[in-house]
Amino acid sequence: MIRPAGLAALLLVSGCATSTVTLLKGEGANSAGAVVVLDPKTGEDVKIIDTAGTSASLAGRSATVRSRAADTAERRFSDLLAGIPDPPRRFILVFPEGSTTISPESISVRDAMFAEVKRRGPGVTVQIEGHTDRVGDAADNDRLSRQRAVAARDLLVAQGLDVGITRTVGRGERAPVPGHATADGVEDPVNRRVEIVVR
Amino acid sequence: MVSARISLVIIGALVATSVSAEIATVKRVTGTAMIERNKTPVAVIPGTKLETGDLLTTGKDGRISVTFIDDSRFSVGPGSRIRLTRFDFDDTTHQGKSETRVEKGALAIVSGQIAHENPKGMTVQTPTSVLGVRGTRFVVTVK
Numbered sequence: 017m018i019r020p021a022g023l024a025a026l027l028l029v030s031g032c033a034t035s036t037v038t039l040l041k042g043e044g045a046n047s048a049g050a051v052v053v054l055d056p057k058t059g060e061d062v063k064i065i066d067t068a069g070t071s072a073s074l075a076g077r078s079a080t081v082r083s084r085a086a087d088t089a090e091r092r093f094s095d096l097l098a099g100i101p102d103p104p105r106r107f108i109l110v111f112p113e114g115s116t117t118i119s120p121e122s123i124s125v126r127d128a129m130f131a132e133v134k135r136r137g138p139g140v141t142v143q144i145e146g147h148t149d150r151v152g153d154a155a156d157n158d159r160l161s162r163q164r165a166v167a168a169r170d171l172l173v174a175q176g177l178d179v180g181i182t183r184t185v186g187r188g189e190r191a192p193v194p195g196h197a198t199a200d201g202v203e204d205p206v207n208r209r210v211e212i213v214v215r
Numbered sequence: 216m217v218s219a220r221i222s223l224v225i226i227g228a229l230v231a232t233s234v235s236a237e238i239a240t241v242k243r244v245t246g247t248a249m250i251e252r253n254k255t256p257v258a259v260i261p262g263t264k265l266e267t268g269d270l271l272t273t274g275k276d277g278r279i280s281v282t283f284i285d286d287s288r289f290s291v292g293p294g295s296r297i298r299l300t301r302f303d304f305d306d307t308t309h310q311g312k313s314e315t316r317v318e319k320g321a322l323a324i325v326s327g328q329i330a331h332e333n334p335k336g337m338t339v340q341t342p343t344s345v346l347g348v349r350g351t352r353f354v355v356t357v358k
Contacts, residue, residue, distance in 0.1 A: 051353050053345075100289075137261075188307060213286075
């Protein structure tokens with residue numbers, strides 16, 4: 017049972033809530049990107065914040081912007097930023113056509129992948145992602161890439177990967193290896209691959 | 216009585232992980248931290264799968280680190296209430312929508328595939344505002 021005075025105090029507190037957003041430097045070599053204050057009703061852009069170190073205190077449509085050095089903002093939130101999980105790491109395995117074993121040159125990559133899973137420890141997950149080249153119809157390639165992912169998962173599980181931390185994904189022909197974007201219908205063995213994302 | 220309640224929570228967690236509505240995985244937990252799922256508390260440990268609608272709560276000494284299936288990552292600071300209002304992600308096309316509500320506390324975000332693929336795909340709400348995420352690393356606080 018909340019007494020009226022208590023309720024009023026509660027409303028006052030929520031009415032006075034102050035929200036802020038602070039844009040930080042991108043991770044590694046990535047640029048800072050941007051955060052946009054949106055009109056809560058229309059979703060239109062009200063204010064774009066695109067410089068690392070810039071903060072804005074937020075109230076509906078209004079945003080009061082304050083600039084700081086990017087490093088100052090970084091230090092201010094250092095404990096919070098230290099809690100961001102490590103970036104996912106990708107490993108590319110090549111399966112020779114029609115084969116259920118990985119190619120000899122992929123063995124060291126597979127071993128590095130298992131080492132990364134072990135290094136990350138409790139809470140680690142492994143996404144097994146199938147890809148195709150652009151031979152054949154796009155919908156068929158979606159199916160084929162999913163089958164490729166499931167086959168790779170079964171192989172890795174047989175080699176000791178815990179099935180409970182895995183998920184399989186098919187990306188079809190839409191994500192070629194950099195430098196290997198081809199016209200439709202073109203064969204490219206490099207794109208017939210499985211990417212393992214360790215998160 | 217207390218132990219009966221705890222075992223119910225554990226059963227709830229087991230049932231929840233058996234359905235594949237997984238959108239994210241807890242990577243690290245320190246201090247007092249909990250998930251509220253359908254108004255029921257769920258214990259949170261590294262490896263706990265999160266679902267749309269989950270409310271992440273931390274005490275004064277609590278922190279939670281989370282990685283989503285689109286590669287976006289959260290660090291939830293002490294004294295926080297963070298609601299995963301919406302998370303739809305097509306892992307074949309990378310199209311999706313993500314909406315997070317910071318009710319209280321502090322949240323650091325590194326955006327992922329949803330924001331990368333669609334500049335209107337990821338939003339963060341606070342009690343006073345709505346933010347559109349165009350990438351990539353930022354902090355939201357609500358006091």
